[in-house]
Amino acid sequence: xxKIIGIDLGTTNSEAAYIEAGKPVVIKSAEGQPYFxxxxxxxxxxxxxxxxxxxxxxxxxxxxxxxxxxxxMGTNExxxxxxxxxxxxxxxxxxxxxxKKDAEDYLGEKITDAVITVPxxxxxxxxxxxxxxxxxxxxxxxxIINEPTAAALAYGLDKEGxxxxxxxxxxxxxLDVTLMEVGGGVFEVLATNGDTQLGGSDMDQALVDYIAKExxxxxxxxxxxxxxxxxxxxxxxxxxxxxxxxxxxTDINLxxxxxxxxxxxxxxxxxxxxxxxxxxxxxxxxxxxxxxxALKDAKLKPADIDHVVLVxxxxxxxxxxxxxxxxxGQKPKREVDPMECVAIGAAIQAGVMSGEISKDIVLLDVTPxxxxxxxxxxxxxxxxxxxTTVPTRKSKVFSTAxxxxxxxxxxxxxxxxxxxxDNKSLGRFHLDGILPAPRGIPQIEVTFDIDVNGIMNxxxxxxxxxxxxxxxxxxxxxxxxxxxxxxxxxxxxHEDEDKKRKEKIEIRNTADSLVHSTEKTLEELKDKFSSxxxxxxxxxxxxLREALTGDDxxxxxxxxxxxxxxxxxxxTKIYQQAAQQYQQTNSGDPSKSDESWKGHPSNDDSTINAxxxxxxxxxxxxxxxxx
Amino acid sequence: xxxxxxxxxxxxxxxxxxxxxxxxQEEIKKLQTDVKDKNDKFLRTLADYQNYQKRMxxxxxxxxxxxxxxxxxxxxxxxxxxxxxxxxxDPKEGLKLLIxxxxxxxxxxxxxxxxxxxxxxxxTFHYAISTTEKxxxxxxxxxxxxxxGYMIGDKLLRPSQVIVVKKKG
Numbered sequence: 001x002x003k004i005i006g007i008d009l010g011t012t013n014s015e016a017a018y019i020e021a022g023k024p025v026v027i028k029s030a031e032g033q034p035y036f037x038x039x040x041x042x043x044x045x046x047x048x049x050x051x052x053x054x055x056x057x058x059x060x061x062x063x064x065x066x067x068x069x070x071x072x073m074g075t076n077e078x079x080x081x082x083x084x085x086x087x088x089x090x091x092x093x094x095x096x097x098x099x100k101k102d103a104e105d106y107l108g109e110k111i112t113d114a115v116i117t118v119p120x121x122x123x124x125x126x127x128x129x130x131x132x133x134x135x136x137x138x139x140x141x142x143x144i145i146n147e148p149t150a151a152a153l154a155y156g157l158d159k160e161g162x163x164x165x166x167x168x169x170x171x172x173x174x175l176d177v178t179l180m181e182v183g184g185g186v187f188e189v190l191a192t193n194g195d196t197q198l199g200g201s202d203m204d205q206a207l208v209d210y211i212a213k214e215x216x217x218x219x220x221x222x223x224x225x226x227x228x229x230x231x232x233x234x235x236x237x238x239x240x241x242x243x244x245x246x247x248x249x250t251d252i253n254l255x256x257x258x259x260x261x262x263x264x265x266x267x268x269x270x271x272x273x274x275x276x277x278x279x280x281x282x283x284x285x286x287x288x289x290x291x292x293x294a295l296k297d298a299k300l301k302p303a304d305i306d307h308v309v310l311v312x313x314x315x316x317x318x319x320x321x322x323x324x325x326x327x328x329g330q331k332p333k334r335e336v337d338p339m340e341c342v343a344i345g346a347a348i349q350a351g352v353m354s355g356e357i358s359k360d361i362v363l364l365d366v367t368p369x370x371x372x373x374x375x376x377x378x379x380x381x382x383x384x385x386x387x388t389t390v391p392t393r394k395s396k397v398f399s400t401a402x403x404x405x406x407x408x409x410x411x412x413x414x415x416x417x418x419x420x421x422d423n424k425s426l427g428r429f430h431l432d433g434i435l436p437a438p439r440g441i442p443q444i445e446v447t448f449d450i451d452v453n454g455i456m457n458x459x460x461x462x463x464x465x466x467x468x469x470x471x472x473x474x475x476x477x478x479x480x481x482x483x484x485x486x487x488x489x490x491x492x493x494h495e496d497e498d499k500k501r502k503e504k505i506e507i508r509n510t511a512d513s514l515v516h517s518t519e520k521t522l523e524e525l526k527d528k529f530s531s532x533x534x535x536x537x538x539x540x541x542x543x544l545r546e547a548l549t550g551d552d553x554x555x556x557x558x559x560x561x562x563x564x565x566x567x568x569x570x571x572t573k574i575y576q577q578a579a580q581q582y583q584q585t586n587s588g589d590p591s592k593s594d595e596s597w598k599g600h601p602s603n604d605d606s607t608i609n610a611x612x613x614x615x616x617x618x619x620x621x622x623x624x625x626x627x
Numbered sequence: 628x629x630x631x632x633x634x635x636x637x638x639x640x641x642x643x644x645x646x647x648x649x650x651x652q653e654e655i656k657k658l659q660t661d662v663k664d665k666n667d668k669f670l671r672t673l674a675d676y677q678n679y680q681k682r683m684x685x686x687x688x689x690x691x692x693x694x695x696x697x698x699x700x701x702x703x704x705x706x707x708x709x710x711x712x713x714x715x716x717d718p719k720e721g722l723k724l725l726i727x728x729x730x731x732x733x734x735x736x737x738x739x740x741x742x743x744x745x746x747x748x749x750x751t752f753h754y755a756i757s758t759t760e761k762x763x764x765x766x767x768x769x770x771x772x773x774x775x776g777y778m779i780g781d782k783l784l785r786p787s788q789v790i791v792v793k794k795k796g
């Protein structure tokens with residue numbers, strides 16, 4: 001089935017989204033922006049422009065540019081441009097056509113079906129006009145839904161029981177307040193109100209005026225007169241507005257803003273959030289009466305409202321959020337991007353209709369916490385990360401920690417901490433019958449498999465003998481929210497400490513392997529090392545072994561480094577000797593030396609030497625067991 | 628009409644029916660396991676895809692960070708040099724070199740300045756912020772450049788902000 005896209009056909013900007021594998025994705029315009037300016041223009045040469053291009057030329061072509069056509073939808077008004085007459089439906093259709101084309105380019109497939117949103121207060125004529133615009137643009141309009149309904153859908157508010165929602169939509173140029181009742185997935189509008197002449201652009205203007213006034217006080221120059229400077233201030237104001245949503249103070253610095261009496265002047269100003277809020281307060285205040293009126297019309301008290309949803313870029317401002325909280329007596333929801341909220345909701349509606357979102361498919365569980373395996377030194381080695389969608393399966397190959405180790409213990413852990421003991425053990429078992437071999441040689445493949453119901457199967461297989469053991473753990477994805485939160489919180493609190501502990505163990509494990517490999521090298525090459533080197537090596541080896549019995553990590557590290565140096569020194573000598581001998585016997589043809597490599601495959605790096613705890617051999621091999 | 632045959636046939640039919648039922652039951656069983664397997668495979672593929680999406684999101688974030696780092700490194704150098712120029716009593720020569728370095732960086736990235744003054748307005752490259760009435764120039768000519776615009780390769784990096792001539796009438 002082809003995709004259905006959701007479109008938020010807005011007054012100043014329009015947005016579009018679709019559902020991909022159960023998730024909403026916002027469509028980018030050909031110009032690379034996540035929105036489409038709702039502007040249509042006809043140039044003198046008869047070219048039609050839509051979106052960003054139309055917006056860029058608007059001031060040079062006022063008579064040929066149409067903006068805010070949404071306000072005329074459903075009226076009989078005709079728009080005359082360059083000798084031709086258009087209906088509002090036709091103009092809207094041009095915008096929808098642009099969205100259709102860009103969406104098709106973006107998705108790489110033909111799009112014919114769409115869900116389009118309209119304000120809750122739109123009457124039948126306005127809705128029909130929007131539907132017609134869709135049809136003219138070549139869409140099969142599957143449904144027209146209310147913008148506040150779409151916003152509520154974006155928050156998944158249709159899934160809860162009967163409740164009442166307030167949607168506060170404060171955009172660049174308009175304010176819309178809608179109160180709705182939801183029950184059984186059906187939305188009913190209880191009341192709407194708003195102000196068509198109130199928006200974020202009023203705030204920008206107030207801020208520009210304030211800055212110009214302050215500048216005038218300081219430098220006695222009017223910045224209002226020059227459109228060039230006004231444009232720069234407007235840009236700075238937009239940036240400051242965004243910055244002040246997260247910081248308490250911002251600097252507005254515009255060097256060389258103007259010239260007074262032949263001298264360049266710079267605009268330097270600090271704007272605190274308090275001052276910013278003082279300037280915009282009268283505008284935000286104007287959003288209160290429409291809310292109160294809507295509540296009155298719906299015969300509701302603020303306490304009757306279960307959820308408040310924020311829509312529109314202006315709601316990013318903390319003062320606006322605070323005001324909404326004051327009006328409705330509760331914190332508004334703002335997790336979904338308020339600019340994309342409506343388009344996302346429309347896409348969700350579209351996804352439900354196309355079957356892209358069907359309840360039994362997308363509701364795949366995720367693992368709430370990381371699932372790991374205990375390895376050498378009590379470290380938790382993760383196999384399946386937190387937040388992985390199930391069903392899933394992960395395998396890793398491990399090896400033994402001691403020579404002739406015949407059994408390994410598999411301890412399955414859940415949690416975010418680095419050390420096994422700090423996580424929850426979900427179960428453990430042993431894999432016996434491993435052939436006695438030097439440490440690091442046996443290959444044991446451990447597989448975690450979680451099915452769709454969250455039932456986990458953990459198996460360990462000795463790849464050498466084919467022996468296999470497994471365990472079944474139920475409820476690996478089912479944890480109470482409070483338990484998950486507690487474990488995550490703990491992990492965060494102990495992050496640094498855990499990291500240090502893990503590092504310590506890693507140093508220890510590395511030192512341990514070094515001791516082991518040095519012993520092996522000394523044994524194998526005992527005739528090649530000079531007695532002096534051998535002595536040095538044995539001395540360094542002894543020191544490291546001693547350090548390993550203690551707890552001083554710095555000492556272990558220092559001795560490890562020392563042993564590594566000694567080993568390198570001694571090895572270099574052996575190679576030098578070999579090279580000399582080689583030259584003597586082979587009359588110095590270095591190209592031949594490559595031959596010897598061919599029969600020597602390098603070690604398989606995919607094997608992880610994060611070894612197991614040694615079962616039952618702990619006491620016997622105390623010097624090797626590094627727990 | 629034969630009298631005994633029907634019972635025989637009946638028995639036979641019963642047997643064939645029973646066999647058929649058995650066959651069908653087996654087939655149902657087979658299909659059930661088949662559906663179960665396919666369903667499991669489907670769910671696993673979907674979960675894999677969702678996990679892939681999550682990984683891609685993470686990677687996109689880290690890629691963005693890498694790009695950011697690369698440019699911040701460059702900017703840090705420029706900041707250091709600007710500070711030195713600021714402390715210099717006669718910074719002109721130093722600043723000239725600094726601007727040269729900036730230009731080189733942009734050149735390397737194929738960033739090109741969009742010429743606009745005196746040219747006819749083109750919405751592909753220019754953003755008109757206002758108009759000025761003037762009769763000695765052609766309508767639609769760019770009178771002033773407010774902010775420089777740039778191309779990156781053959782794509783628009785940022786349009787030039789311009790003031791355009793508007794003829795009276």
